[in-house]
Amino acid sequence: MRESGKGLVTVAVEKEIRRGRTNVRANVRQIPGPCAHWNDQDADFIRETLDLVGDKWSVLIIGTLSDGPVRYSDLAYAIPGISQRMLTLTLKQLQRSGLVDRTAYAEVPPRVEYSLTALGKSLLTTVLELAAWSADRQTEIRRHQDTYDTRNA
Structure with a gap:
């Protein structure tokens, strides 16, 4: 464990949070729209x-x-x-x-x-x-x- 801005957070939890943020646009693109291409x-x-x-x-x-x-x-x-x-x-x-x-x-x-x-x-x-x-x-x-x-x- 290490200390982050909000207290003690495990590295695994931080990686999971980052992983969720990186696929936001990919998830949005599953819905047709002007930005999909x-x-x-x-x-x-x-x-x-x-x-x-x-x-x-x-x-x-x-x-x-x-x-x-x-x-x-x-x-x-x-x-x-x-x-x-x-x-x-x-x-x-x-x-x-x-x-x-x-x-x-x-x-x-x-x-x-x-x-x-x-x-x-x-x-x-x-x-x-x-x-x-x-x-x-x-x-x-x-x-x-x-x-x-x-x-x-």
Whole structure:
């Protein structure tokens, strides 16, 4: 026996717990559906990509960059509610994934602009459609949320 985060647990029990977790997606795939044809590696990458591009700040940043390069301070101003920290972290993730370019100009004061890459532009239509869908259905969605909240209060 060895000590784990919740007390003493046998190695055999820990292995059994891990074994149960590793076959979750395989068990789900037994039921027909849109994810049934993806292997584990593809499913993990799809989830990771959707986490990035479906994040509220990513959608707003990509949409804001649709008209061309934008300075960091202008991005911060254009996206209500985003903190400097979230803007910086999201821009870095978008850069890392090849969706956004960062260009630093050697000027005084320094100037940094962000723009969409070709890959980011290929995502732009989908992001703008998603944002438009959300805006167009805001009243209906709010009504459903209010009804649900009232029933479940």
